[in-house]
Amino acid sequence: MKSLVYLSFALLFSVSAFAQDIVGSWSGELAVQGLKLKLNFNIEKNGTEYKSTMDSPSQGAYGIPANNTEFANSEIKIEISAAAIMYSGKLIDNENIEGKFNQGGQSFDLNLKREAGPKRPQEPKEPFPYNSSEVSFKNVKAGITLKGTLTTPKEGDDFPAVVLVTGSGPQNRDEEIFGHKPFLVIADFLTRAGIAVLRYDERGVGESEGDYATATPQILATDTESAIAFLRDQDNIDEDKIGILGHSEGGVIAPAIASEDDDLAFIVMLAGPALNGKDLMLLQKYKIEEKAGVPKQTLDQNNQIFGDAYDILKDRSLNGQALEDALDKHFKMSYGSQLPEDQRKGIVAQLSNPTMREIICVEPEIYLKKVEIPMLALFGSKDLQVPAKENIEVLNNLKKENSDLDLEIKEFTGLNHLFQECETGMINEYGMIEQTIAPQVLNYIKDWILKR
Numbered sequence: 001m002k003s004l005v006y007l008s009f010a011l012l013f014s015v016s017a018f019a020q021d022i023v024g025s026w027s028g029e030l031a032v033q034g035l036k037l038k039l040n041f042n043i044e045k046n047g048t049e050y051k052s053t054m055d056s057p058s059q060g061a062y063g064i065p066a067n068n069t070e071f072a073n074s075e076i077k078i079e080i081s082a083a084a085i086m087y088s089g090k091l092i093d094n095e096n097i098e099g100k101f102n103q104g105g106q107s108f109d110l111n112l113k114r115e116a117g118p119k120r121p122q123e124p125k126e127p128f129p130y131n132s133s134e135v136s137f138k139n140v141k142a143g144i145t146l147k148g149t150l151t152t153p154k155e156g157d158d159f160p161a162v163v164l165v166t167g168s169g170p171q172n173r174d175e176e177i178f179g180h181k182p183f184l185v186i187a188d189f190l191t192r193a194g195i196a197v198l199r200y201d202e203r204g205v206g207e208s209e210g211d212y213a214t215a216t217p218q219i220l221a222t223d224t225e226s227a228i229a230f231l232r233d234q235d236n237i238d239e240d241k242i243g244i245l246g247h248s249e250g251g252v253i254a255p256a257i258a259s260e261d262d263d264l265a266f267i268v269m270l271a272g273p274a275l276n277g278k279d280l281m282l283l284q285k286y287k288i289e290e291k292a293g294v295p296k297q298t299l300d301q302n303n304q305i306f307g308d309a310y311d312i313l314k315d316r317s318l319n320g321q322a323l324e325d326a327l328d329k330h331f332k333m334s335y336g337s338q339l340p341e342d343q344r345k346g347i348v349a350q351l352s353n354p355t356m357r358e359i360i361c362v363e364p365e366i367y368l369k370k371v372e373i374p375m376l377a378l379f380g381s382k383d384l385q386v387p388a389k390e391n392i393e394v395l396n397n398l399k400k401e402n403s404d405l406d407l408e409i410k411e412f413t414g415l416n417h418l419f420q421e422c423e424t425g426m427i428n429e430y431g432m433i434e435q436t437i438a439p440q441v442l443n444y445i446k447d448w449i450l451k452r
Helices: 002-009 182-192 217-232 250-258 277-291 296-314 320-338 341-351 354-361 364-368 388-401 439-450
Strands: 024-032 035-046 049-056 061-065 068-072 075-080 085-093 096-103 106-109 112-114 130-139 144-153 159-165 196-200 237-247 266-270 375-380 407-412
Touching (some): 024 106, 049 068, 049 075, 144 217, 159 182, 182 439, 217 237, 217 250, 217 354, 296 354, 388 407
Antiparallel strands (some): 024 112, 035 049, 085 096, 130 144
């Protein structure tokens, strides 16, 4: 059942790394039955609370969220209950933690060392040749305040502007992931070219209020709408030239908003799904597992089982405990004793999460058909999370059905889901690649927006 490791991707999860206190990235090797398995823990602090994720690079599993992280008196505890994992350790000095890794009743020594920050040559450094302001705006519907950064050129007025919308998972204004800050790089590049950019912390992340755990894509769209309203109130912004740039899940939110807001000037979708949620998740799962060497028979079996599970999720008559019971029964019947109970319960908990359910049920075509403003859809040929070929096919069919659809599609050869130049497109490459986003993509976006 090795392939079940890959269930958790669901488009993108964020991994943040800072360098103070216990906060940062830590790595160690777990010795199991003569094998050495590298594990990483990525720890961040929000106010007085600690949050962490775990990576298992050799298994291609990244951003596994811990449900509890505690640090006091040099003692750290990280719990991932969905996988029956508990790590307990002691901070010996600023560079070393000695501890134990416990899973399923078994205990192993696991000492961690602080990892040096990766090289990120594209990441801009102050002083910037443009204005950068910390801003806040209210989502009146939700009763929360969101905070972010607005960058504007130093010279001129009536700037075109774009709101950046992140992929799935709780992410900060820079879309910080695997040591990269794609939205910081994009904002810097576009602002230097004369385009104002607003990027913001998602609800419940960084300095923004709210609770991300209960935020479906539809709810997150109201945050983006509030960001657009904020830009329209700025004296130095041309309200007739405001657009949205969304990455991954943000590439679904953008057309959803544009389908109802004709006053927007444009939308840019970076690896924005066109396939419906069920088909996308099955395709994503299949391609990642196939690349990892999972046998075809297992691939086909898993896709059938998870396809049926996704159909259960799409049954809106099932909610709460009834939904969890239906999923649990399905996986128990499908896998039997091959799937340990704790893993089965973890999968059920993940799938029955409201956000995951909405991802499975989303139908991007509904929104894309209604958009009457210019759209740019960009894909990477080695993207395994939102595969280019199948999603472009859907978009091309939409263009055939409606010749008035103002949609430009571009596929970049050799780029992954983050639009990095890569070898395989696998998620375990993201953090190892120094490049944050390929320059040709940045230039294409800039030139396209300036023509609107």
